[in-house]
Amino acid sequence: MQIGYKLSTEGYAPKEIIRQAVRAEQVGFDFVEMSDHYHPWLDVQGHSGFTWSMLGSIAGQTSRIGLVTGVTCPSVRYHPAIIAQAAATMALISDGRFTLGVGAGERLNEHVVGQGFPSVRGRHERLREALEIIRLLWRGGYQSYEGRHLQLEDARVFDLPDTPPVIAVAASGHDSATLAAELGDGLFATEPESAIVDRYRAAGGQGPRYAEAPMAWAADDQQAVQAVLQTSRWLVTGWKVMSELPNPANFDAASAHVEEKHIRQLFSIGPDPEAHVAKVRSYVEAGFDHIVLQNAGPDPDGFLDFFASDLAGRLRALG
Numbered sequence: 001m002q003i004g005y006k007l008s009t010e011g012y013a014p015k016e017i018i019r020q021a022v023r024a025e026q027v028g029f030d031f032v033e034m035s036d037h038y039h040p041w042l043d044v045q046g047h048s049g050f051t052w053s054m055l056g057s058i059a060g061q062t063s064r065i066g067l068v069t070g071v072t073c074p075s076v077r078y079h080p081a082i083i084a085q086a087a088a089t090m091a092l093i094s095d096g097r098f099t100l101g102v103g104a105g106e107r108l109n110e111h112v113v114g115q116g117f118p119s120v121r122g123r124h125e126r127l128r129e130a131l132e133i134i135r136l137l138w139r140g141g142y143q144s145y146e147g148r149h150l151q152l153e154d155a156r157v158f159d160l161p162d163t164p165p166v167i168a169v170a171a172s173g174h175d176s177a178t179l180a181a182e183l184g185d186g187l188f189a190t191e192p193e194s195a196i197v198d199r200y201r202a203a204g205g206q207g208p209r210y211a212e213a214p215m216a217w218a219a220d221d222q223q224a225v226q227a228v229l230q231t232s233r234w235l236v237t238g239w240k241v242m243s244e245l246p247n248p249a250n251f252d253a254a255s256a257h258v259e260e261k262h263i264r265q266l267f268s269i270g271p272d273p274e275a276h277v278a279k280v281r282s283y284v285e286a287g288f289d290h291i292v293l294q295n296a297g298p299d300p301d302g303f304l305d306f307f308a309s310d311l312a313g314r315l316r317a318l319g
Contacts, residue, residue: 067097108242225263
């Protein structure tokens with residue numbers, strides 16, 4: 001089992017994200033994972049730097065820790081040819097430490113280029129075509145592709161690593177888990193659902209299985225709860241809401257009635273390491289082997305110290 005740290009690109013400025021990544025390596029995390037957004041979830045978060053710039057800087061300032069996008073949509077705001085080139089470059093400058101996490105995207109980030117946002121079926125069709133294009137370009141040489149939604153004309157990625165990056169595909173149900181097995185090298189999920197892992201394996205998937213575990217560390221429970229209510233209550237709305245709303249103002253309205261009881265149902269809370277171990281255990285028991293600690297507490301350095309002193313050993317024992 002590997003343990004990762006979620007870098008909240010919506011909650012901190014770009015230089016702070018880079019600093020936290022360096023510290024995450026120092027305290028013993030195996031990898032860092034960061035979303036690839038244009039907007040934050042809530043205006044109060046206040047940030048949303050360009051993930052690929054931060055990834056390049058992190059690669060140059062670290063030597064061991066893995067780097068993962070969690071996740072990039074390679075089919076609306078970006079064309080897959082751009083992501084094929086970006087991921088190949090990241091693999092080279094990180095000496096093979098990069099994993100490309102991909103998904104079908106959220107309206108919040110993809111509508112900004114003025115092309116609308118596809119239906120659920122349409123965006124999954126686009127994701128399949130995007131993965132086919134990325135795989136095609138990673139073969140080398142000039143390539144063309146004519147899909148229903150996406151096209152490629154005489155494109156070549158000149159700088160390719162000897163081994164292509166791992167592609168972990170975000171899944172929330174039967175079809176997307178099947179796609180992860182067919183065109184990906186790994187699985188990415190946000191809930192401890194063993195059915196997703198089972199489907200991925202049944203479809204032939206044998207790669208790493210990533211999942212995000214929501215937690216909020218603070219010196220006491222109330223500090224942790226209040227931090228979540230202020231900046232991270234959007235997570236309670238669930239994927240069907242999270243994928244469809246267009247702006248932070250909409251998430252503010254959709255999550256306005258979230259209460260402490262809802263936070264405690266989803267997040268492990270406070271300074272007790274056993275609460276966080278129990279949260280991670282649910283993902284391990286569901287079949288995930290790359291667990292991302294998604295800390296929504298108010299003190300990232302305090303959490304990193306807590307991981308090193310009280311949490312790392314307990315979590316590694318689960319594996």
